[in-house]
Amino acid sequence: MNILVLNGSPRPHGNTAAMVSAFAEGAGERGHKITVVPVCKKKIAGCLACEYCHTKGNGKCIQQDDMQEIYPVLEEAEMIVLASPIYYHSFTGQLQCAINRIYALDKPKNLKKAALILSSGSNHMYGGAIYEYEHSFLSYLKLEDMGIYTAYGKENKTEEKLKELYQLGKSLE
Numbered sequence: 399m400n401i402l403v404l405n406g407s408p409r410p411h412g413n414t415a416a417m418v419s420a421f422a423e424g425a426g427e428r429g430h431k432i433t434v435v436p437v438c439k440k441k442i443a444g445c446l447a448c449e450y451c452h453t454k455g456n457g458k459c460i461q462q463d464d465m466q467e468i469y470p471v472l473e474e475a476e477m478i479v480l481a482s483p484i485y486y487h488s489f490t491g492q493l494q495c496a497i498n499r500i501y502a503l504d505k506p507k508n509l510k511k512a513a514l515i516l517s518s519g520s521n522h523m524y525g526g527a528i529y530e531y532e533h534s535f536l537s538y539l540k541l542e543d544m545g546i547y548t549a550y551g552k553e554n555k556t557e558e559k560l561k562e563l564y565q566l567g568k569s570l571e
Protein backbone atom coordinates (compact mmCIF):
# COMPACT_ATOMS: atom_id res chain seq x y z
CA MET A 399 0.00 0.00 0.00
CA ASN A 400 1.18 3.53 -0.74
CA ILE A 401 1.22 5.55 2.46
CA LEU A 402 1.67 9.31 2.65
CA VAL A 403 2.76 10.75 5.99
CA LEU A 404 2.47 14.51 6.42
CA ASN A 405 4.74 15.47 9.32
CA GLY A 406 3.79 18.91 10.60
CA SER A 407 6.66 19.35 13.05
CA PRO A 408 9.39 21.90 12.30
CA ARG A 409 11.82 19.87 14.44
CA PRO A 410 13.56 17.25 12.27
CA HIS A 411 14.64 15.18 15.28
CA GLY A 412 11.66 15.99 17.47
CA ASN A 413 9.01 13.89 19.16
CA THR A 414 6.70 13.65 16.16
CA ALA A 415 9.60 12.67 13.89
CA ALA A 416 10.51 9.84 16.32
CA MET A 417 6.97 8.43 16.15
CA VAL A 418 6.88 8.81 12.37
CA SER A 419 10.21 6.95 12.02
CA ALA A 420 9.00 4.07 14.19
CA PHE A 421 5.79 3.85 12.16
CA ALA A 422 7.70 3.99 8.86
CA GLU A 423 10.09 1.27 10.01
CA GLY A 424 7.23 -1.11 10.82
CA ALA A 425 5.28 -0.27 7.66
CA GLY A 426 8.43 -0.63 5.54
CA GLU A 427 9.11 -4.08 7.00
CA ARG A 428 5.56 -5.04 6.11
CA GLY A 429 6.30 -4.09 2.50
CA HIS A 430 4.41 -0.82 2.27
CA LYS A 431 5.75 2.16 0.35
CA ILE A 432 5.96 5.16 2.67
CA THR A 433 6.52 8.76 1.66
CA VAL A 434 7.17 11.10 4.57
CA VAL A 435 6.77 14.79 3.76
CA PRO A 436 8.21 17.21 6.34
CA VAL A 437 5.75 19.97 5.53
CA CYS A 438 7.68 22.62 7.48
CA LYS A 439 10.60 22.24 5.09
CA LYS A 440 8.27 22.99 2.20
CA LYS A 441 6.76 26.21 1.01
CA ILE A 442 3.03 25.52 1.18
CA ALA A 443 0.67 28.46 1.34
CA GLY A 444 -2.89 28.37 2.56
CA CYS A 445 -5.85 27.87 0.23
CA LEU A 446 -6.93 31.06 -1.55
CA ALA A 447 -10.54 29.96 -2.01
CA CYS A 448 -10.28 31.15 -5.61
CA GLU A 449 -12.10 28.01 -6.79
CA TYR A 450 -9.79 27.73 -9.81
CA CYS A 451 -9.42 24.02 -8.93
CA HIS A 452 -13.15 23.43 -9.12
CA THR A 453 -13.68 25.47 -12.30
CA LYS A 454 -11.12 26.13 -15.05
CA GLY A 455 -8.36 24.26 -13.22
CA ASN A 456 -10.11 20.89 -13.35
CA GLY A 457 -8.65 19.65 -10.07
CA LYS A 458 -5.37 21.56 -10.29
CA CYS A 459 -4.42 24.20 -7.76
CA ILE A 460 -3.39 27.55 -9.23
CA GLN A 461 -0.68 28.12 -6.61
CA GLN A 462 2.71 26.99 -7.88
CA ASP A 463 4.39 26.08 -4.61
CA ASP A 464 5.65 22.85 -3.03
CA MET A 465 2.14 21.47 -2.66
CA GLN A 466 2.45 20.64 -6.37
CA GLU A 467 5.01 17.92 -5.40
CA ILE A 468 2.57 16.46 -2.90
CA TYR A 469 -0.53 16.26 -5.09
CA PRO A 470 0.72 13.32 -7.22
CA VAL A 471 1.77 11.40 -4.08
CA LEU A 472 -1.61 12.12 -2.52
CA GLU A 473 -3.38 10.83 -5.61
CA GLU A 474 -1.44 7.56 -5.45
CA ALA A 475 -1.81 7.15 -1.68
CA GLU A 476 -4.16 4.56 -0.21
CA MET A 477 -3.49 5.75 3.31
CA ILE A 478 -2.75 9.16 4.78
CA VAL A 479 -1.10 9.69 8.16
CA LEU A 480 -1.37 13.12 9.76
CA ALA A 481 1.48 13.59 12.23
CA SER A 482 1.84 16.78 14.23
CA PRO A 483 2.90 18.37 17.45
CA ILE A 484 -0.02 20.03 19.17
CA TYR A 485 0.14 23.80 18.83
CA TYR A 486 -2.65 25.61 20.66
CA HIS A 487 -4.70 22.42 20.87
CA SER A 488 -4.50 21.62 17.18
CA PHE A 489 -2.20 20.94 14.21
CA THR A 490 0.72 23.20 13.36
CA GLY A 491 -0.10 26.00 10.93
CA GLN A 492 2.16 24.48 8.28
CA LEU A 493 0.28 21.17 8.38
CA GLN A 494 -3.06 22.97 8.38
CA CYS A 495 -2.09 24.78 5.16
CA ALA A 496 -1.27 21.45 3.50
CA ILE A 497 -4.53 19.90 4.72
CA ASN A 498 -6.58 22.83 3.42
CA ARG A 499 -4.96 22.49 0.00
CA ILE A 500 -6.34 18.93 -0.34
CA TYR A 501 -9.52 20.84 -1.28
CA ALA A 502 -8.32 20.99 -4.90
CA LEU A 503 -8.62 17.20 -5.26
CA ASP A 504 -11.95 16.88 -3.47
CA LYS A 505 -11.42 13.26 -2.42
CA PRO A 506 -7.97 11.89 -3.38
CA LYS A 507 -9.03 8.98 -5.56
CA ASN A 508 -7.19 6.03 -4.00
CA LEU A 509 -7.39 7.10 -0.36
CA LYS A 510 -9.10 4.57 1.92
CA LYS A 511 -7.39 4.67 5.29
CA ALA A 512 -6.07 7.22 7.76
CA ALA A 513 -4.20 7.44 11.04
CA LEU A 514 -3.34 10.27 13.40
CA ILE A 515 -0.07 10.77 15.31
CA LEU A 516 0.15 13.60 17.84
CA SER A 517 2.77 14.83 20.29
CA SER A 518 2.19 17.43 22.98
CA GLY A 519 3.70 18.92 26.10
CA SER A 520 0.74 18.11 28.34
CA ASN A 521 -1.89 15.40 28.35
CA HIS A 522 -5.50 15.90 27.19
CA MET A 523 -4.56 18.47 24.56
CA TYR A 524 -5.75 16.58 21.51
CA GLY A 525 -9.41 17.59 21.15
CA GLY A 526 -8.98 20.13 18.34
CA ALA A 527 -6.83 17.87 16.19
CA ILE A 528 -8.99 14.80 16.82
CA TYR A 529 -12.15 16.74 15.94
CA GLU A 530 -10.70 17.73 12.58
CA TYR A 531 -9.39 14.23 11.92
CA GLU A 532 -12.70 12.56 12.72
CA HIS A 533 -14.92 15.03 10.92
CA SER A 534 -12.84 15.97 7.88
CA PHE A 535 -10.94 12.74 7.24
CA LEU A 536 -13.03 9.89 8.63
CA SER A 537 -16.53 11.28 8.00
CA TYR A 538 -16.14 13.68 5.09
CA LEU A 539 -13.48 11.79 3.12
CA LYS A 540 -14.94 8.46 4.31
CA LEU A 541 -11.61 6.97 5.40
CA GLU A 542 -11.17 3.97 7.65
CA ASP A 543 -9.59 4.86 10.97
CA MET A 544 -6.38 2.92 11.60
CA GLY A 545 -5.86 4.60 14.96
CA ILE A 546 -5.02 7.71 16.93
CA TYR A 547 -1.60 7.65 18.61
CA THR A 548 -0.59 10.31 21.10
CA ALA A 549 2.41 11.02 23.33
CA TYR A 550 2.76 13.87 25.81
CA GLY A 551 5.63 15.16 27.94
CA LYS A 552 7.29 12.24 29.65
CA GLU A 553 5.82 9.74 27.16
CA ASN A 554 7.53 11.35 24.19
CA LYS A 555 10.25 9.19 22.62
CA THR A 556 9.76 6.37 25.15
CA GLU A 557 10.48 2.86 23.96
CA GLU A 558 6.90 1.87 24.76
CA LYS A 559 5.36 4.61 22.59
CA LEU A 560 7.73 4.04 19.70
CA LYS A 561 6.93 0.34 19.83
CA GLU A 562 3.20 1.14 19.51
CA LEU A 563 3.93 3.11 16.35
CA TYR A 564 6.19 0.39 14.98
CA GLN A 565 3.44 -2.18 15.63
CA LEU A 566 0.87 -0.01 13.85
CA GLY A 567 3.05 0.09 10.74
CA LYS A 568 3.84 -3.59 10.93
CA SER A 569 0.18 -4.58 11.35
CA LEU A 570 -1.22 -2.72 8.34
CA GLU A 571 -2.74 -4.93 5.67
Ligand SMILES: Cc1cc2nc3c(=O)[nH]c(=O)nc-3n(C[C@H](O)[C@H](O)[C@H](O)COP(=O)(O)O)c2cc1C
Binds near residue numbers: 487554
Ligand atom coordinates in the same frame (compact mmCIF):
# COMPACT_ATOMS: atom_id res chain seq x y z
C1 LIG B 1 3.83 27.31 19.26
C2 LIG B 1 3.68 26.12 20.18
C3 LIG B 1 2.43 25.83 20.69
C4 LIG B 1 2.26 24.73 21.54
N1 LIG B 1 1.02 24.47 22.05
C5 LIG B 1 0.84 23.41 22.88
C6 LIG B 1 -0.44 23.12 23.44
O1 LIG B 1 -1.44 23.78 23.17
N2 LIG B 1 -0.53 22.07 24.29
C7 LIG B 1 0.55 21.29 24.62
O2 LIG B 1 0.40 20.36 25.41
N3 LIG B 1 1.76 21.51 24.07
C8 LIG B 1 1.94 22.55 23.22
N4 LIG B 1 3.19 22.79 22.66
C9 LIG B 1 4.29 21.84 22.93
C10 LIG B 1 4.49 20.81 21.80
O3 LIG B 1 3.27 20.26 21.37
C11 LIG B 1 5.39 19.66 22.28
O4 LIG B 1 6.64 20.18 22.73
C12 LIG B 1 5.63 18.60 21.23
O5 LIG B 1 6.15 17.43 21.84
C13 LIG B 1 6.61 19.05 20.15
O6 LIG B 1 6.71 18.05 19.16
P1 LIG B 1 7.92 18.01 18.12
O7 LIG B 1 9.17 17.69 18.91
O8 LIG B 1 7.57 16.90 17.18
O9 LIG B 1 7.97 19.29 17.40
C14 LIG B 1 3.38 23.89 21.85
C15 LIG B 1 4.64 24.20 21.31
C16 LIG B 1 4.80 25.30 20.49
C17 LIG B 1 6.18 25.61 19.91
